Amino acid sequence: MIIAVDGPAGSGKSTVSKMIADELGITYLDTGAMYRLFAYKLMKENIDFSDREKELKLLEDLNIDMKDNRFYLDNEDVTDKIRTRETSSNASKISVVKEVREKMVELQREFSKSKDVILDGRDIGTVVFPNADLKVYLNADPEIRAERRCKELRNKGENVEYEEILREITKRDYNDMHRKESPLKIAEDAVILDSTSLSAEEIKDKIKKLVEEKTKKI
Numbered sequence: 001m002i003i004a005v006d007g008p009a010g011s012g013k014s015t016v017s018k019m020i021a022d023e024l025g026i027t028y029l030d031t032g033a034m035y036r037l038f039a040y041k042l043m044k045e046n047i048d049f050s051d052r053e054k055e056l057k058l059l060e061d062l063n064i065d066m067k068d069n070r071f072y073l074d075n076e077d078v079t080d081k082i083r084t085r086e087t088s089s090n091a092s093k094i095s096v097v098k099e100v101r102e103k104m105v106e107l108q109r110e111f112s113k114s115k116d117v118i119l120d121g122r123d124i125g126t127v128v129f130p131n132a133d134l135k136v137y138l139n140a141d142p143e144i145r146a147e148r149r150c151k152e153l154r155n156k157g158e159n160v161e162y163e164e165i166l167r168e169i170t171k172r173d174y175n176d177m178h179r180k181e182s183p184l185k186i187a188e189d190a191v192i193l194d195s196t197s198l199s200a201e202e203i204k205d206k207i208k209k210l211v212e213e214k215t216k217k218i
Helices: 013-024 031-044 052-060 085-094 098-112 124-128 142-155 162-178 200-217
Strands: 002-006 027-030 064-067 070-073 117-121 134-139 191-194
Touching: 002 013, 002 124, 002 200, 013 027, 013 117, 013 200, 027 031, 027 098, 031 052, 031 064, 031 070, 031 085, 031 098, 031 117, 052 098, 085 162, 098 117, 098 124, 117 124, 124 134, 134 200, 142 162, 191 200
Parallel strands: 002 117, 002 134, 027 117, 134 191
Antiparallel strands: 064 070
16 A cells, blocks of 8 residues: 655654554555755765756665665765754755656655555655555645644754744745646645644554545455
8 A cells, every 4th residue: 555645844654654553553655755865976976966967877876775764875874964954955956857757766666566565755646656555635724734844943053033944944935836747736546635733643543544445345
């Protein structure tokens, strides 16, 4: 079974998807982390994000892996290093590049081959797996998403202001929805869930119920 969870930044996709994967004993693939891994690689190699030739050359030799919710670049665990605001911002920049998205889609399909898997991202149900068994679009008000992001960053020791994070999320939403390659949009057959006033646990239970209903039909 393939479960696709799409939605904007801060909607709770990763948190909920991890919970479901753990409870159902299936594989979880954080596709956003794949873009952050590549962005971190470019940063590590001091490659300018406007230098498309060097960027694509590095993409050809990209060596990434994911095990037990840990992320590896060239066999090094960089899980914590790719969760910074700078890496996330740069990941957003490269996510609009056609060749980068094509490579990531290829890797996502390869990682998911012959597995029961839940993937979260922005184009899983529309591009990566348009025939996914279950598609969920998870949304929440921008203000709530900004609050969640602030809390996450502050827990990591970062000094952030709510207004600044809200501006970043609003800008990210616009960029994700209006980019030329694989824009963020709701798949026609997706179940829409709003997490604004619901906890991760409540959203998880709703999706698990949807999975159970789908399983009965398969």
